[in-house]
Amino acid sequence: MAVIELKNINKYFGSGTSKVHVLSDVNFTAERGQLILVVGPSGSGKSTFLTIAGGLQTPSSGNVIIEDQAVDQFSKKQRDELRLNHVGFVLQAYSLVPYLKVREQLELVTKVKPKGNLDDRELKELLNQLGIDDLVNKYPSQLSGGQTQRVAIARALYANPEIVLADEPTAALDSARVIVVGKLLKELAKTRNKAVVVVTHDARLTEFADMTYEIMDGKLYLKDLAPVDK
Amino acid sequence: MYLALKEIRHEKLRYSLIVAMIVMITYLIFILSGLATGLANENTQAIDSWHAKSIVLDRDANVNLSQSTITNEQVNGAQLTKSQALIGQSPVVVKQNNRKKESAQFVGLKGAQYIAKDLVISSGRKAQNNHELVADQQFKMDGYRLGNQVKFNSSSTQYTIVGFTKNAKLNVAPVVYGSLKTWQTLRNLPSGNLAGSAIVSKTAKFSGRDKGLKTYSNSYFISKLPGYSAQNTTFGFMIGFLMVISLVIIAVFLYILTIQALPMYAILRAQGIPAARLVRTILSQSLILMACGIVIGAILTAITAKLIPFGAPIFFNVPMLSAMAVGLLLMGIIGAAIPARKIATVDPVQVIGG
Numbered sequence: 001m002a003v004i005e006l007k008n009i010n011k012y013f014g015s016g017t018s019k020v021h022v023l024s025d026v027n028f029t030a031e032r033g034q035l036i037l038v039v040g041p042s043g044s045g046k047s048t049f050l051t052i053a054g055g056l057q058t059p060s061s062g063n064v065i066i067e068d069q070a071v072d073q074f075s076k077k078q079r080d081e082l083r084l085n086h087v088g089f090v091l092q093a094y095s096l097v098p099y100l101k102v103r104e105q106l107e108l109v110t111k112v113k114p115k116g117n118l119d120d121r122e123l124k125e126l127l128n129q130l131g132i133d134d135l136v137n138k139y140p141s142q143l144s145g146g147q148t149q150r151v152a153i154a155r156a157l158y159a160n161p162e163i164v165l166a167d168e169p170t171a172a173l174d175s176a177r178v179i180v181v182g183k184l185l186k187e188l189a190k191t192r193n194k195a196v197v198v199v200t201h202d203a204r205l206t207e208f209a210d211m212t213y214e215i216m217d218g219k220l221y222l223k224d225l226a227p228v229d230k
Numbered sequence: 231m232y233l234a235l236k237e238i239r240h241e242k243l244r245y246s247l248i249v250a251m252i253v254m255i256t257y258l259i260f261i262l263s264g265l266a267t268g269l270a271n272e273n274t275q276a277i278d279s280w281h282a283k284s285i286v287l288d289r290d291a292n293v294n295l296s297q298s299t300i301t302n303e304q305v306n307g308a309q310l311t312k313s314q315a316l317i318g319q320s321p322v323v324v325k326q327n328n329r330k331k332e333s334a335q336f337v338g339l340k341g342a343q344y345i346a347k348d349l350v351i352s353s354g355r356k357a358q359n360n361h362e363l364v365a366d367q368q369f370k371m372d373g374y375r376l377g378n379q380v381k382f383n384s385s386s387t388q389y390t391i392v393g394f395t396k397n398a399k400l401n402v403a404p405v406v407y408g409s410l411k412t413w414q415t416l417r418n419l420p421s422g423n424l425a426g427s428a429i430v431s432k433t434a435k436f437s438g439r440d441k442g443l444k445t446y447s448n449s450y451f452i453s454k455l456p457g458y459s460a461q462n463t464t465f466g467f468m469i470g471f472l473m474v475i476s477l478v479i480i481a482v483f484l485y486i487l488t489i490q491a492l493p494m495y496a497i498l499r500a501q502g503i504p505a506a507r508l509v510r511t512i513l514s515q516s517l518i519l520m521a522c523g524i525v526i527g528a529i530l531t532a533i534t535a536k537l538i539p540f541g542a543p544i545f546f547n548v549p550m551l552s553a554m555a556v557g558l559l560l561m562g563i564i565g566a567a568i569p570a571r572k573i574a575t576v577d578p579v580q581v582i583g584g
Contacts, residue, residue, distance in 0.1 A: 051578075051579050054500075056500055056578050056579050057579045077504070080499075080502050080503075080504050080505075081502065082502070083500065083501060083502030084501070084502025084503070084504075085502070087502070088501075089497075089500050089501055091497055091500065095497055097233070097236075097494055097498070098240075098491075098494065099236050099237045099239075099240035099241060100233075100236055100240075104236065107232075108232065108233070108503075111232055112502075112503050112504075112507065113502075139240070156501075159501075
């Protein structure tokens with residue numbers, strides 16, 4: 001069953017002669033239990049795709065349906081609630097609050113969303129899997145790039161969302177950690193029945209994906225270059 | 231509040247500097263308002279002790295007690311009751327051998343009228359004849375004692391201090407209470423015609439019943455004391471500007487800190503953390519910083535109040551200082567409004583890209 005559905009999405013930036021067509025008639029579906037990769041060169045519209053899929057911005061036309069709800073019709077507050085309860089974002093930059101220790105980053109999630117998060121056992125298992133269980137009392141400034149990224153992943157997963165949207169989650173990781181994160185994302189999709197959508201340059205992740213899409217000139221294709229909507 | 235406290239605890243130096251500035255501003259505001267109140271009190275202490283509601287002066291005296299004279303005929307026509315008292319006021323220099331000269335305000339009273347009757351003596355007794363005086367406590371602090379013989383200006387007549395009274399200052403000078411006869415002598419006035427400088431009334435609607443006299447409300451009379459309004463306005467402006475400076479400081483600092491942390495706030499917004507919660511964070515931060523600054527400033531003020539020498543014209547009016555503290559807290563909230571608006575309108579997409 002589809003948890004995210006993008007129907008005929010178009011997104012324009014600017015107006016008049018400087019109008020740019022960033023996404024063109026994009027159709028996309030992600031189901032529970034799937035790990036889907038979206039690859040593409042810089043400026044191809046990957047991040048726009050991700051932010052529209054996560055309800056951070058609205059399309060110029062088309063529909064975004066998350067958990068059977070038309071998100072493009074939602075108010076700002078409703079979209080906030082949707083992201084808080086159903087969507088976990090793993091982002092590249094500035095992903096952690098600099099003055100909170102790792103355990104406090106997770107506490108912050110509990111403060112904002114007291115229910116529905118991972119329980120203590122599940123959290124311990126998650127931290128252990130990510131290899132950050134001994135970093136809980138450290139500040140982001142005391143972590144390496146890879147550790148920071150793993151903590152960001154842990155924070156997104158701790159809220160136990162049905163949908164995980166990740167923007168270059170392995171950008172700062174070495175090959176060994178890429179394998180760990182790849183397996184974790186796959187396991188997350190399979191055993192916890194989540195829909196995981198990853199926007200990335202990292203070809204090392206493709207071996208874990210159920211499907212790989214490519215964005216080119218605003219159009220979304222399956223990796224075999226067949227347009228998805230055709 | 232959670233994020234606000236965590237950030238302050240983590241960035242101790244940064245926030246200590248902001249608090250230090252708020253402490254200095256609070257301290258300055260409290261000391262200045264203490265001085266303003268103290269000086270205002272020293273202008274009006276004696277008048278306040280008379281419980282005056284209205285004052286009758288010579289119509290042509292330009293609301294100036296020193297320039298006002300009232301004749302015996304006018305006093306008789308005014309039909310004074312037990313709620314009115316005639317006073318004669320004159321600036322004098324009090325001298326005594328081997329002691330420093332004191333600039334003072336001589337106030338002549340009639341022993342049978344309410345001001346003389348109600349005069350509270352802190353030590354000694356009330357004056358009983360034309361050569362006896364009751365002086366403000368300031369004289370005692372400056373070494374004058376009961377029984378001391380003093381002279382006024384260049385006069386050779388000697389007067390004896392028989393009592394001291396507290397809180398008797400007029401126009402920032404200590405008051406020496408004596409008789410109206412002595413006042414006439416000091417003013418070199420022909421005896422029998424001029425009775426005094428003013429009629430002080432405990433009732434608001436008292437009229438002098440003479441076209442040469444005019445009744446003024448006590449507050450208007452005080453506002454016309456030489457230098458009184460100008461002094462209060464000056465202090466008022468200084469305190470007002472300090473309030474505005476505190477607002478600017480908190481606004482500028484929080485704005486800079488917010489701009490630096492905007493990408494982080496954007497990420498938190500992307501994760502669905504409501505803008506209202508983040509706005510509350512910045513408002514809480516401002517309130518915590520202001521409250522810390524105000525409390526430390528108040529402690530410093532209290533220490534200063536203990537150390538300040540007697541006689542310094544400073545008086546701490548706790549309800550007024552509390553109102554100023556609340557005013558400073560409000561300035562903090564207003565100062566945080568601009569960065570709060572920035573957070574409320576941050577667009578996560580701009581930080582993430584796309």
